[in-house]
Amino acid sequence: MVKDKRIRVLMAKPGMDGHWRGLVIVTQALRDAGMEVIHGGNMAVQEIAQAALQEDVDVVGLSIMTGNAVGMTEATVKELKKAGKGDVLLIMGGVIFEDDMPTLKKLGVDGIFTSGTPLQEIVEFVQQRVGKAKARD
Amino acid sequence: MAAESSGELTSHSGIPLKDLYTPEDIKDLDYARDLGYPGQPPFTRGVYKTMYRGQPFTIRRFTGVETPEQTNDLYKEELRLGQNGLAIAPDVPTSIALDSDNPRCEGDVGFCGVPIDTVEDMEIIFKDIPVEKVTCWCYTPYITGLYFAMADKRGVDLKALGGTTPAMGIFCPVPVDIPFKVSLDGEIRMAMDFAEWTALNVPNWHNTSVSVYGQKDNGMNNIQSLGLLIAASVEAADLWKARGKMPLEQFFRRISFEMAIANDMFEEICTLRAARRLWTKVCQERYGLTDRKHMQFRVRVQTSGCTNVAQEPLNNIIRIAYHMLSGCLGGAQAMHPNGYDEALCIPTDQSMLLSIRTLQILQEETNVTAVIDPLGGSYYVEWLTSEIEKGAWEYYKKIEGMGGICRATRSGFFVNEYKKANIDWDKKVDSGEKTVIGVNKYRMKPEEVPYKVPVYKFRPTAGQEKIAKLKKYKRERENAKVQAALDRLEKACRSDENIFExxxxxxxxxxxxxxxxxxxxxxxxxxxxxxxxx
Incomplete structure (x- = not known):
């Protein structure tokens, strides 16, 4: 069987917050760019890790609007590592405090895209970072 | 005839605009039938006879911070600064009625609003605040239940309480799954029982209100929002009538509405004018109401959060001021100006002060409130009001044609509407077809912006403190008494009794x-x- 060369992405909102616009728009943009995107909606961090594993994704995208980006990322990364998916490309958008960005990078977030980012920038970032790795598979 | 030199200009809802309007554009308008006088049907010019001279708009901001104690300080400060209405912004778990100690709420407690678990939390939030004098907006019937329990415990006569719960908003389609949400049947039972109970026990409460704030803020345009609002309100009123427990007039007596207000200034103003006329038509033609008190479209407007951007955040001060001016020229009863830092954090002290002052300057310096419906009679404004009304009526009829709003929702119609609206908008911003200053035009690199604004700093331990406090509360209360009361509630749910009681x-x-x-x-x-x- 030929392995699917398409980039696989899980998009989710860790926790219960209902500000969903960014998640939906980015999901659509990545799909338009030919990626296979699983739209998870609101998920517990454990569910995110399980879905990342089961769906064998290359990318996990988190949307966080509540102000607790650090807490949620810390918990998500811990669960991803536990599930053996610590190596996914981790991207994030939403309301992210500038002061938190170094901490988030340190936690393992590869790309942070706050509101107003042109969608193409996100698409290209994912393609460049994952696309090459996929092409080598 | 004026040359159409400005090209294909349209309003935000997509209505094509000419560059000039003349008497020709409103030749079918009949003053008595279509405009009339304020306080008289069809209320196009305002719901009250004297409007802002008799009843200035209420400054009601939607706020809450990470603990009940801090929220109490915040509310007292808001009132000290001259805000005259309160609206409780719950944190994420509270908004969906989960307790702070629920493991599923890890990381959400105290974020985006105030955590409220118990009547004691409510007592702390409203400590030293004269609840019989200050009206309060509550997010859901469940949260309102805690508010009433607090007032009752304090010995306040519930008949003296004023406020609003958008209980009938349950029919407005939300674009996202809300986790742990009670089924629609349960929500209907709660909303109806809540409204019937409140009509008897808290008669000054706006108990049948409908909010389409979130619908517009999530991408619906003015025509869609208003069409939806009518469809949702009709669904609720029909059900009220079918239940037959209370007179139909009771449903209409204390209804009020909430709408988001955004950037297209004249469209915003005309939407409020159109809403009043359209609502009057529904009240008269569909329900045969005759008392003008039952047809008044009272509305609270709030800056649509999605218009506030993170880039050059001080620009939002200007946007918000325009929104509030639109609301005022449109004749709104209460207004919420966002903080300019909306896209960055919950409001800081600085942005709170500014947003209260924004409305006070509008109300007390600009003199725009002196004359009722000052734009009435403008060829453009009257023409656009009619266009919005027509568009919204068609949208409502389309929903009705699908079997009403519940069926339309179940068919997936609104999911597609939301998706389409959001994706279209984003494409237009990405391509530059729609301008957002500082985002897709005149964009600066972050380091080029010559200022930084403070952001709200959460106390990182607040959530854990709240969880610990709730656990202690659960250990120390009279659990047998609580269980008996919950059993009694369950019995009511399984019978015909009023469950809100x-x-x-x-x-x-x-x-x-x-x-x-x-x-x-x-x-x-x-x-x-x-x-x-x-």
């Missing part, structure tokens, strides 16, 4: 927000609409 009693007995709601979850099941599983 027993919800308030359960809260009064010490049950938590989630425990009361869990009874409804158990009896009525959970919502499984799965709307936005794309």
């Amino acid at each position: 027993y919800l308030v009693q359960a809260y009064r007995s010490g049950a938590t927000l989630q425990e009361g709601t869990d009874v409804c979850r158990k009896v009525y099941g959970l919502d499984t609409a799965q709307l936005m599983k794309l």
